[in-house]
Amino acid sequence: AGVAGVIKMVLAMRHGTVPRTLHVDQPSTHVDWNTGHVRLATRTQPWPRTTTPRRAGISSFGISGTNAHLILEEAPPEPSPRGVPLGKDGALVPLVVSGRDEGALRASLERVADFVERHTDVPV
Numbered sequence: 411a412g413v414a415g416v417i418k419m420v421l422a423m424r425h426g427t428v429p430r431t432l433h434v435d436q437p438s439t440h441v442d443w444n445t446g447h448v449r450l451a452t453r454t455q456p457w458p459r460t461t462t463p464r465r466a467g468i469s470s471f472g473i474s475g476t477n478a479h480l481i482l483e484e485a486p487p488e489p490s491p492r493g494v495p496l497g498k499d500g501a502l503v504p505l506v507v508s509g510r511d512e513g514a515l516r517a518s519l520e521r522v523a524d525f526v527e528r529h530t531d532v533p534v
Contacts (some may be wrong), residue, residue: 412470412478419466423484428457 420438422429437443437450457464464484471477505522509515 412468415468415470416480416482419424419468419482422457422466423482426457426489428455430454471491 418429431451434450434452441448443449463486466482468480468482469478470480472522507515507518507522509518
């Protein structure tokens with residue numbers, strides 16, 4: 411059951427969005443919401459990058475009575491190695507080439523390499 415929460419938070423960090431809390435209409439009266447910096451996410455909202463990494467607490471309560479808690483922290487961003495194109499979200503973008511035979515494939519690869527060398531505005 412906890413794996414779904416981990417996946418959800420990894421995706422939330424990747425997309426920079428705090429997902430809303432499901433199946434909750436109002437905050438619990440057992441929590442002092444005026445103390446500290448904790449709020450219930452009643453709607454989806456942006457999760458902007460700051461000088462500190464994003465962190466999330468994930469709890470899982472198993473039917474057998476097993477309880478687990480995990481604190482997840484985003485990894486530091488890694489710079490793109492030269493020549494590896496990145497998409498808008500920083501994901502790797504494949505450069506697909508094809509050719510009818512080995513010579514045509516090599517020609518296609520040379521055209522792509524030439525394009526990347528000439529266009530400095532391509533994010534690589």
